[in-house]
Amino acid sequence: MTTCTDNWEQVEAAAKTVLGERLAEYIRRATEKPHPESQLIAVLHEVQSEFGYLAEAHLDAVAQLMQVPAAKVAGVASFYHFFRLKPRGKFMINVCLGTACYVKGAERVAQKITEELGITWGETSKDGVFTLEGSRCLGTCGLAPVVMIDDEIHGEVTPDQVPALLEKYLKKARE
Ligand code: FES
Structure with a gap:
């Protein structure tokens, strides 16, 4: 060399x-x-x-x-989008922003997540538990709107369900 x-x-x-x-x-x-x-x-x-x-x-x-x-x-x-320049959280939240999910209210779900965690797209929560990203169609349009947390798919998610959903993973993070 x-x-x-x-x-x-x-x-x-x-x-x-x-x-x-x-x-x-x-x-x-x-x-x-x-x-x-x-x-x-x-x-x-x-x-x-x-x-x-x-x-x-x-x-x-x-x-x-x-x-x-x-x-x-x-x-x-x-x-390249696959390189991350910031540390990622313990759990990766991917909100599907594909057409079917968008039509069924994915944006409102995403809005609730950003409010609950105090972060926006691409950011990681202060406690290091969650990173929020948007994604293209996850291939489960029948369940729209879909939120994937790590490898787990959550379908027909409403903004009201978001706090309990996040809490479930917060508990896992504390284990
Ligand atoms: S558009 Fe969201 S899963 Fe297909």
């Missing part, structure tokens, strides 16, 4: 501290492949699956270890 700094060992050590030995080794192997930059998305996936999201420090460390400009790494991470 070529280096562009005089204190490469220090840079490498700092990046390893942020990412850990396993990811550092994963990146080292990725950079040995014919077109290292083409491995960037795979590397970012690996980092995200380890930490749940991509913090600025993770992106900087990836840039350093891959010898790719930090702006490029940040650009790729923010371009």
